Amino acid sequence: MSRLSVLAYIFGAVFFVVSCSFAVFYGSKVLTHDLPAEKKQSKEYNxxxxxxxxxxxxxxxxxxxxxxxxxxxxxxxxxxxxxxxxxxxxxxxxxxxxxxxxxxxxxxxxxxxxxxxxxxxxxxxxxxxxxxxxxxxxxxxxxxxxxxxDNYYSGFLAGKALIQDTKGKANVAIITGRFYANHQKQRVKGFQDAVKGEKGIHIIDVVESEISRVQAAEKAYQIMKDHPEVNAFFGTSALDGIGIAQVVDKFVKPGKMYIVGFDTLPETLEYIRRGTINATVVQExxxxxxxxxxxxxxxxxxKSVNPIVHTNTKILRVGDLPLSHLDRRGERK
The missing domain is CATH 3.40.50.2300 (Response regulator)
Structure with missing residues (x-):
């Protein structure tokens, strides 16, 4: 083997070793960058x-x-x-x-x-x-x-609110979330029991919205079309009152339709502020x-646990809205 060949062989070997060293070094740098230096401890739960x-x-x-x-x-x-x-x-x-x-x-x-x-x-x-x-x-x-x-009591409260606000004269349609749902059935029953002694209040129809504001709006529109004598609605789920209000806002003159809804979602509060929804049942x-x-x-x-714990329930009207719904002069927005 010539001297030139030996030098070329040595140079190639050195180049190979140096290349491998760089590969290992930078490879380890990449791995170190991708993986945490210390494994994080997962949070422990009771x-x-x-x-x-x-x-x-x-x-x-x-x-x-x-x-x-x-x-x-x-x-x-x-x-x-x-x-x-x-x-x-x-x-x-x-x-x-x-x-x-x-x-x-x-x-x-x-x-x-x-x-x-x-x-x-x-x-x-x-x-x-x-x-x-x-x-x-x-x-x-x-x-x-x-x-x-207490879902029966909440429906009863809604019925009493309607009696008070309409002076005991109303043709009512009820839109409920689901016919099979226990809480919805109890709310309807409570409402019916609250108004059954009022000669001037008549329940015209009870329909199902399937917990959908779109269907609640569609059902409200159909009821007003089929029963023009209806001048009040009770919506028994959080989205029913909103769906009813959307239709009433569009097709009924202000003050001509009474609505009592459920819960205090932001849209519900806005419709109360505007006067479209007259009252709503407040849950927690x-x-x-x-x-x-x-x-x-x-x-x-x-520890002992009570088998039944009822959270607070009440009726909210526009006069009960918090200060956040007032303008700077202290007047209702």
Whole structure:
């Protein structure tokens, strides 16, 4: 081998070693950049709960979720918010079943239908997982407790408000979220019982909106078309009053239609301020979620829990709106 060949061989070997060294060095730099220097410790939780609402994107249930998450964060609970995107009883039941199968520490949900929810809740509780019903009770099940509105009483309050505001003279149509839902049925029954002794008040029709403001608006329009004598509405879910108000705002002269709705979503408050909605039933969804989590913790830790906890319910009218709804001169906006 010539001297030139030897030098070329040595140069090639040195180049190879240097190239490999650079590759290893920069490769390690890339890996070091991509991976944390020290593995982060995952947060530890005391318990794992699941909150299963009627539908995930419902504004009312988002308030329940906010309350539940606030309590969960405070007391070291991993809280999942899971359920159907839009109201679907089969998906709702399936979410409860899946939550139970994953062996969570507790389930918070509605008891929408005695026929379908009671057997499932009983099976879940028998498997060792406590269930608290929120907003809607399954009173005949083995649920640990119920926290939420006294739904019969809330409907009764709405009926009394209508009597007072209309001086006992009205032809009323009721738009309710779902015919099968326990809380909706109780609200309708409470309203009916409140007005049944009033000779000047007549319930003309009761229809279902399927918890949809669009359908509530469509049903309200159809009722006004089919029953021109109707001059009052009662909407039993958070979106019913809003849907009714949208139609009334467009087709009815101000002051010619009385509306009593449910809950205090921003749109509801705006319609009250404008005079389209005359009154609404106030619930406490945030409080329901917050206290439900605490009740579940108390039960797991061996403390006694009341089987029925009713949150506050009242009627709100324009004169009850907070100062945030007043202009700078102290007058109603």
């Amino acid at each position: 318990y794992h709960f699941v909150l299963v609402p009627e539908e995930l994107d419902n504004e009312y249930w988002r308030l329940v979720e906010q309350g539940a998450k606030a309590a969960a964060d405070k007391y070291g609970v991993l809280l999942e918010y899971a359920g159907p995107n839009q109201g679907n009883i089969e998906d709702h039941l399936k979410t409860i079943e899946m939550s139970a199968a994953s062996k969570v520490d507790g389930i918070l949900t509605q008891g929408l239908s005695d026929e379908q929810f009671t057997p499932l809740i009983n099976r879940v509780v028998s498997s060792g997982i406590p269930v608290i019903t929120v907003d809607t009770d399954a009173a005949n099940s083995k649920r640990l407790a119920y926290i939420g509105t 969804p945030y409080e329901m979620g917050y206290r439900a989590v605490i009740m579940m913790i108390d039960h797991i830790e061996g």
